[in-house]
Each structure stands twice: as C-alpha cells, then as structure tokens.
Amino acid sequence: MKQDMGQRESSPQNQDKTTRKSSEPATEFVTVYIMGKAHKVPAGSTIMGAIEYAGYQIKRGAGCREGFCGACATVYRLPGDFKIHTGLACTTLVQEGMWLAQLPAIPAKKAIYDLEKLQPTVETFQLLYPEIFRCVACATCTKACPQDLEVMDYIQAAKRGDIEMVMDLSFDCLCCGLCAIRCPAEIVQFNVGLLAKRLYGRYLNKKSQHLEERIKEIKAHKYDSEYEKLMKMSREELKKLYYERDME
Numbered sequence: 001m002k003q004d005m006g007q008r009e010s011s012p013q014n015q016d017k018t019t020r021k022s023s024e025p026a027t028e029f030v031t032v033y034i035m036g037k038a039h040k041v042p043a044g045s046t047i048m049g050a051i052e053y054a055g056y057q058i059k060r061g062a063g064c065r066e067g068f069c070g071a072c073a074t075v076y077r078l079p080g081d082f083k084i085h086t087g088l089a090c091t092t093l094v095q096e097g098m099w100l101a102q103l104p105a106i107p108a109k110k111a112i113y114d115l116e117k118l119q120p121t122v123e124t125f126q127l128l129y130p131e132i133f134r135c136v137a138c139a140t141c142t143k144a145c146p147q148d149l150e151v152m153d154y155i156q157a158a159k160r161g162d163i164e165m166v167m168d169l170s171f172d173c174l175c176c177g178l179c180a181i182r183c184p185a186e187i188v189q190f191n192v193g194l195l196a197k198r199l200y201g202r203y204l205n206k207k208s209q210h211l212e213e214r215i216k217e218i219k220a221h222k223y224d225s226e227y228e229k230l231m232k233m234s235r236e237e238l239k240k241l242y243y244e245r246d247m248e
C-alpha cells in the first residue's frame, strides 16, 4: 500500500469512520498485525478502517475509499497460509490473525508516446510493451485482480493485436498495480490496457454521427442565445430546469 503512516490517538470520531457499520459501537473484535504489532480491531472493518482504528493516519495510498480509484493496493498474509494475498485496503475486510504489510508506491514501466503517431496494430504493442510476449500464461495477474478482471486474457489479446478485446476486458481496471507486482514476466498489465483504450478511442471507435452534427451546430452558434439565458439563471432556476428536463 502506498502510504505514510504516523501513529496518533484514535478518536471515537475516527473509530466511527473506520468500520463498515459505523453507526453502532463494535461488539466483536479480531486481532490483526500492523507493522508487526498486534491490534484489536472491530470485526467487519476494512483493512483501511482497521489501520485507522488502530491509530495510524493514512496520508497516502487512500483516495475514494470505495474501491474505485485503485490507490490503496495492499498485500497481506493469513495464519498458516504461505501465500501473499492482495486486495484493496478500502474494500477488503479484516480476518483474524491477518498480517498486514504496507508497500511503498508501485513502480511501473510506462511507455511515453504520441498517440497521433501510433497505429492501432499489434506492432504498437511490440514496440512499446515487448515484454507482453514473455507472458507465461500463469494467470497470477488474474488471481490478484481485485476487480475480477480477466487480466491474463487481455494480455493474450494484446499479443494478438485485438485492441477491442483488450479495451473491453480491461475497461474496469483501477490501475491499482496488484497484477503487475505478481507478474513473473514483469509486465505492467494496466498500462497495456490503457494503451489499448487510447488506441481504440482514437482510431477504432465508430464516430457518432449525432455528436458530429451537434458539434457543427454549436460551432455555427445555433445555441448561443440558449447559453446566454442559462448563464443568467439563478441556481434554483437551473435546478428546476434540470429536474424537469425531458429524459430520453
């Protein structure tokens, strides 16, 4: 997990924020280990909530706190299990005996390119991310993904130059980096997915005729008087207009 942690007093207010059912005081607790020290934290807390409940302040490695931004990638171990487990700290719930480890930022190869000079072909992947051809199809990336994405499959699709499939399979990627830290071939899957999405958007996505026409109308000043009217409206008038609009 990418975070600076400094211990501080945990306030009741802070404790409230840390548990999933924050309105009621916790009645059941589990023991988790944070930086080697045992802490009793409410059962049902997220890892992020437990760290804060234990009195640490998360200064980095937290964003949305709802499983959307991918900032809180974390690894942990469970008692009697040699495996390193991965998850998002804001959505993974604590378990008895969980051993939490904080990671510094996840370094990742990011190709620098000018999208306008690229072609939507397999050669682009060969040029910018040649390591995808080292993929050994172990599926470790797929198992590590907190979004349950078919990560290995989209890397395979990139090797075939199937940009639409890469785009499709990686669409819900949060760029948390958990796939990359487990990959024996040192592939940075999420950046491969980003490249495919950019190529698709720039070169392969069908143009919307409706949008093209609307842009032409805007450029021809067709809506100028309506804009002016809107700009003069009060907040209340705008709200009314918004809620009473025709829905398609």
Ligand code: SF4
Binding pocket: 070, 144, 145, 146, 147, 148, 149, 151, 172, 173, 174, 175, 176, 177, 178, 179, 180, 189, 190
């Ligand atoms: S594909 Fe990789 S970076 Fe994207 S959400 Fe899954 S594990 Fe995270």
Ligand code: SF4
Binding pocket: 134, 135, 136, 137, 138, 139, 140, 141, 142, 151, 152, 155, 182, 183, 184, 185, 186, 187, 189
């Ligand atoms: S972890 Fe790496 S080598 Fe294994 S399937 Fe995923 S991309 Fe391929």
Ligand code: FES
Binding pocket: 061, 062, 063, 064, 065, 066, 067, 068, 069, 070, 071, 072, 088, 089, 090, 091
């Ligand atoms: S803080 Fe955004 S995904 Fe966890």
